[in-house]
Amino acid sequence: MAALSAVVSAKLACTAATSSLSWKGGRTTTATARRGLVSFRSPRFRVFCAAKAETVGKVMQIVQKQLALGDDVKLAPESKFTELGADSLDTVEIVMALEEEFKITVEEDNAQSITTIQEAADLIDKLAAGS
Amino acid sequence: MHHRLLLLRRGAMSIPPPPAPRMPGVAGGRLFASLPPPPPLQSPREVHVWYLCPDELIDRSQLDMYTELLSPSERKNALAMNGPRLQKDAMLSRALLRTTLSRYTDANIDPRSFEFKKNKFGKPEILWQSDESSMEWPLHFNISHTSSLIACGIAMDTPIGIDVEEKKRKTVKSILSLARRYFTPLEVDYLAKISDSDAQQREFIKLWTLKEAYVKALGRGFSGAPFNRFSIQLETNSRIQISKATKVCNDSASGCDYLSENWRFALAELNSSYYMSVCIEDNSRGLYSLFFLM
Numbered sequence: 001m002a003a004l005s006a007v008v009s010a011k012l013a014c015t016a017a018t019s020s021l022s023w024k025g026g027r028t029t030t031a032t033a034r035r036g037l038v039s040f041r042s043p044r045f046r047v048f049c050a051a052k053a054e055t056v057g058k059v060m061q062i063v064q065k066q067l068a069l070g071d072d073v074k075l076a077p078e079s080k081f082t083e084l085g086a087d088s089l090d091t092v093e094i095v096m097a098l099e100e101e102f103k104i105t106v107e108e109d110n111a112q113s114i115t116t117i118q119e120a121a122d123l124i125d126k127l128a129a130g131s
Numbered sequence: 132m133h134h135r136l137l138l139l140r141r142g143a144m145s146i147p148p149p150p151a152p153r154m155p156g157v158a159g160g161r162l163f164a165s166l167p168p169p170p171p172l173q174s175p176r177e178v179h180v181w182y183l184c185p186d187e188l189i190d191r192s193q194l195d196m197y198t199e200l201l202s203p204s205e206r207k208n209a210l211a212m213n214g215p216r217l218q219k220d221a222m223l224s225r226a227l228l229r230t231t232l233s234r235y236t237d238a239n240i241d242p243r244s245f246e247f248k249k250n251k252f253g254k255p256e257i258l259w260q261s262d263e264s265s266m267e268w269p270l271h272f273n274i275s276h277t278s279s280l281i282a283c284g285i286a287m288d289t290p291i292g293i294d295v296e297e298k299k300r301k302t303v304k305s306i307l308s309l310a311r312r313y314f315t316p317l318e319v320d321y322l323a324k325i326s327d328s329d330a331q332q333r334e335f336i337k338l339w340t341l342k343e344a345y346v347k348a349l350g351r352g353f354s355g356a357p358f359n360r361f362s363i364q365l366e367t368n369s370r371i372q373i374s375k376a377t378k379v380c381n382d383s384a385s386g387c388d389y390l391s392e393n394w395r396f397a398l399a400e401l402n403s404s405y406y407m408s409v410c411i412e413d414n415s416r417g418l419y420s421l422f423f424l425m
Contacts, residue, residue, distance in 0.1 A: 066303055073213060085217050088353045089339060093303050096312055112354035
């Protein structure tokens with residue numbers, strides 16, 4: 001039981017933005033049912049996790065450095081790069097810094113989808129999990 | 132046949148007064164000293180660029196009047212920018228565009244009444260209302276700004292892209308690492324041969340603005356036209372040449388059919404502190420000269 005719950009909690013601390021767990025309902029999930037994690041009646045549930053807070057924090061640091069933002073500038077996960085004053089050269093430098101920091105490669109079509117700090121963090125975690 | 136590139140500086144933008152109330156004996160007072168009408172765009176080979184420096188526009192009431200020209204969504208987008216300085220730049224950028232377009236329609240169209248749409252890559256274009264069909268002008272525009280300068284390029288009958296950058300803009304990453312990641316091998320070789328680091332940095336900025344101007348002229352932007360699929364070469368006779376990077380194009384899944392080489396480029400210095408690149412489509416043959424008029 002301990003091993004099962006360890007697996008469950010590891011999966012719930014998921015690293016991808018759209019990872020999903022589907023549990024086939026039934027007696028095999030008795031142990032987790034006692035913990036209130038799954039209903040017998042619903043054969044599947046999905047868990048969506050946002051990128052780790054740590055990733056978001058690192059992205060914010062990189063953006064703050066690249067755009068030379070003062071400490072008075074409050075960054076939020078939904079902050080848009082363009083609204084922070086980033087132009088295309090800033091954006092490519094941010095992408096490069098993220099690639100180096102997280103050991104990933106961002107293809108151009110993915111780069112298009114990074115417009116906010118949250119989106120960058122989501123992509124990073126997705127790529128980092130997949131590699 | 133000549134290409135002409137006019138660089139024109141505005142200290143203030145002229146704004147027609149709002150429609151005067153119907154009161155006899157009251158003239159709608161002019162709010163600003165008006166600028167003379169711009170020289171006409173004489174041919175599709177002519178590009179005019181108007182630019183301003185936001186730091187020079189500090190009169191609050193004047194800024195409020197420019198803001199009043201914007202559409203509600205433009206105002207909202209400008210206010211979403213982080214901080215008063217970025218908000219001001221965003222407002223001025225739209226005001227510059229609207230007032231410039233108005234002047235190139237012989238002031239027949241009020242700056243406030245322009246509407247815009249975006250193409251599928253997000254490039255803004257004029258949206259002509261159907262009841263203005265007699266007022267449609269084949270005007271193309273593109274805007275670029277740095278933190279200290281906003282430029283608006285206008286052309287007739289040809290798509291246009293423009294990009295400005297501070298000559299001395301420092302990058303966080305090294306020039307060659309940026310070039311290796313985003314440029315073509317040809318361009319990396321060109322930059323690698325430059326031993327003086329300041330000169331290398333300036334050449335990088337030139338290439339960057341030229342490439343940006345091109346992808347903006349194409350209407351695809353940076354993500355729609357990756358930089359490593361085409362090379363720009365600065366030749367010693369000041370000719371600027373563009374070519375597809377055939378190997379990368381052949382290797383890529385999506386190919387490079389959207390890339391064409393029939394584009395003309397101009398590279399200019401503004402105020403001795405900026406590089407500005409302009410790109411327009413080139414459908415004619417023959418020799419060209421480029422003039423820079425201040």
